[in-house]
Amino acid sequence: MEYNFKEIEKRWSQYWKDNKIYKVKEDSSKPKYYVLDMFPYPSGAGLHVGHPLGYIASDIYSRYKRLKGFNVLHPMGYDAYGLPAEQYAIQTGQHPAITTEQNIARYREQLDKIGFCYDWDREIRTCEPEYYKWTQWAFIKMFESYYCTSCNKARPISELIEKFATSGSAEISAACSEELNFTAAEWNNMSEKEQQEVLMNYRIAYLGNTMVNWCPKLGTVLANDEVSEGVSVRGGYPVEQKVMRQWCLRVSAYAQRLLEGLDNINWTESLKETQRNWIGRSEGAEMQFKVDNSDIEFTIFTTRADTVFGVTFMVLAPESEYVSKVVTAEQRAAVDAYLDSIKSRTERERMMDRSVTGVFTGSYAINPLSGKKIPIWISDYVLAGYGTGAIMAVPAHDSRDYAFAKHFNLPIIPLIEGCDVSEESFDAKEGIMINSCGNGLDLNGMTVKEAIAATKKFIEEKGIGRVKVNYRLRDAIFSRQRYWGEPFPVYYKDNMPYIIDEKELPLQLPEVDKFLPTETGEPPLGRAKNWKTVDGYPLELCTMPGFAGSSAYYLRYMDPHNNDALVSKESNEYWRNVDLYIGGTEHATGHLIYSRFWNKFLFDLGVICEDEPFKKLVNQGMIQGRSNFVYRIKDTNTFVSYNLKKDYDVTPIHVDVNIVNNDVLDIEAFKAWRPEFETAQFILEDGKYICGWAVEKMSKSMFNVVNPDDIVERYGADTLRFYEMFLGPLEQSKPWDTNGIDGVHRFLRKLWNLYFEGDNVAVADTEASKADLKSLHKLIKKVSWDIENFSYNTSVSAFMICVNELTSSKCRNRHILQPLTILLAPFAPHIAEELWHKMGNETSVCDAVWSEFNEEYLKEDSVTYAVSFNGKARFNIEVAAGTSREEVEKIALSHESSARWMEGKEPKKIIVVPNKIVNIVI
């Protein structure tokens, strides 16, 4: 009987839908397992063959876990807010909701063809009010919370208000934007507005004046992870630095917990490293430096407190608030000129050009330990956003300070015994200290490590500094000057933001006439009519960024239709957190940080019961495109085949990969492809036109996009699923190459034939042969191990071997084929379901029970040992299974060939490795 995949796949996907086979409910009688895919942004281009790679892997895992008796939550939804739909709306006037709706429909159609086991009743879309109600709710909670640095969690802001009223700012320990000092009396005398301004300094969601990445072309600010090399990740438009009043999330307060949490989750080491890098913890010290002949004192941050005696100058960032305070009258003109030259350059230009620039302020600082007078300079190599925006420069032991000192002819004092600083600085943290004694501190003779500790202790005791931990992680900018996002549940009174009542949620996104900013430069929401509260106060005009809706979506799947809570306690305590999360690495420093932050915040509130959202994370590799080329002979319309092109002067031209098969060009299709190729001539090899190829990003302009629909149409979904897994290790990036797909398809047909004799199912209920049982159990063992370890590509091979063995033994046995069908079900659910029913089963194969392998069947009757002499394998011996070590040694030595290889010597040592080798050392 023919393997008619089209008919089979159509029938069973309908059956799954009609019988709600993938519906999942909480069930306390079963252990839960939560498998999640990173939900897609539905773009206009639809899915290409790379997108389903991770989805197929998670689908296999979900189906496997279900067969193993777990209650598996495997949902899907859409990250529906985003820039492309809005950009499209600006160009065409088409409402982004409509575009998004259409794109989702297209995505759904494509996903359905592949046979995923999603419970679509739990689908969520971030742009729907029932969903974003909870995004807005979380924002309100963040606005109404501060981060307590002594209990290390978020607490209600009302606690702070109470403390301020009774004891001022003295007794609080809270993460803040800047240190404030006021008494209870001062607090109580403040106006409402002043109090609100103070509170803003502590809120977890706060309005702050911060340096932002402003993208004029997109008309909005961007997060650090949305900018790469000075241009926007989406669109590639230039980005500039600008101070703006923006909503921010105090992610930095969670830096330490985000860092520590990494130790308890099962992610790849490289991804954890990326996050550690991004968080960027560094331990050091802050130290105060007094400005000579002035009351001004400023603080610097250093990780090399030990080098304080080698400080020969100070450097301020150009944006530092101290710049204007320390510049002397004589130097003012020079400093202003320098600051102007910095401002005129974009971030990108500054990054490109690393030449040394700077200007002297005219002032001096006093080194608190050596007492020496040292000049204060300004340079853009010091960043305003890190540490305190000011540094002590130690040219002998920091390469950047060294370059600066050389350029401006500043002194260099070496502090480590034997180091040579005539050509370059000595940056290593090792060696014995010299030249480091003064003001009661003597570091000479200590190692660098000891000196750092001694200096830290000394400055704390003397009150000239303190131990300090700095993080690179900045607070997240949370406003976007755009339309297509969640509205903030915020109105303004007296220019201060207030929260609208929780009961009013969701605050729905209003209609606007155009999706452009207003004439006065306000965000598009400025065009919305009635964008005011009942009391006439104006609402916030910005919307939330893309990561807002994706930060807690995994929680919503647990209880997607709950209108009273983000997730009910019962649902959350049952599903807890994501056991397996599959997605790309591109979210390492964006979504995966924000989600962890958001989750920890909700955990602090007691809303959810787990501190980390994603227990295990697997990054699937990217599927690149495999482009094909034809070679046109210059100034002709003649194309020459790949291996003959060296004899001609040719221009390579991208050709649509869909009219090329195994690098052979379909000439008729090519002629029809473009009018100019209609009259094309060809120089063939062996009667074929062979195309060249290259691995490139999959994109329309390279004509290398492969649509999964086309593969499903031609080979079926089950072949596509198997083939995507067969392509190589899941985590590895690889080009899409259809050259091997026939082999996988052939295997499925071969498997199909196992069950049939002519047109009839020929499965017999007789006793299975030992050899067949062994084939089967070998497969069960291998596939179980492979699925648990995401080594799907080797599973496919194992299936092929098993089917080959069963084919040659003409196995038609139910005790073999029934379990085989169950093993097949996670990988190729359609064909498995068909065979399962053909064998007379009534219920879905999805509800079958995974077979456990039995070691008994895997035991060998005899074991082959390789006999080697001094490590060189020479011949094999076969002994009965269970033969003792000593016996094996004896048999090996008495073998007829042994004497020859021993060359008359006596064996010094005999090593017997179970099942493998007898090595005789002579």
Add this chain to the structure above:
RNA sequence: GCGGAUGUGGCGUAAUUGGUAGCCGCGCCAGACUUAGGAUCUGGUGUCGAGAGACGUGUGGGUUCGAGUCCCGUCAUCCGCACCA
């Protein structure tokens, strides 16, 4: 510059974790069948060599009876961060 990963046939890859390197698939070669095709089946296929055999996991050392696997060095490619004090 710092950090991470990867180097195995013509190609994608495998090697049960230190035990006969190259499973499985593609491609290629030979054969069978045939309604001649982008179908199916069988066998072969790391390199050198007629052969026995020798050589082979980027490269150079080392540990070991035995190394693709462990250690030290080196080269190449890819990815992340980057004037972070």
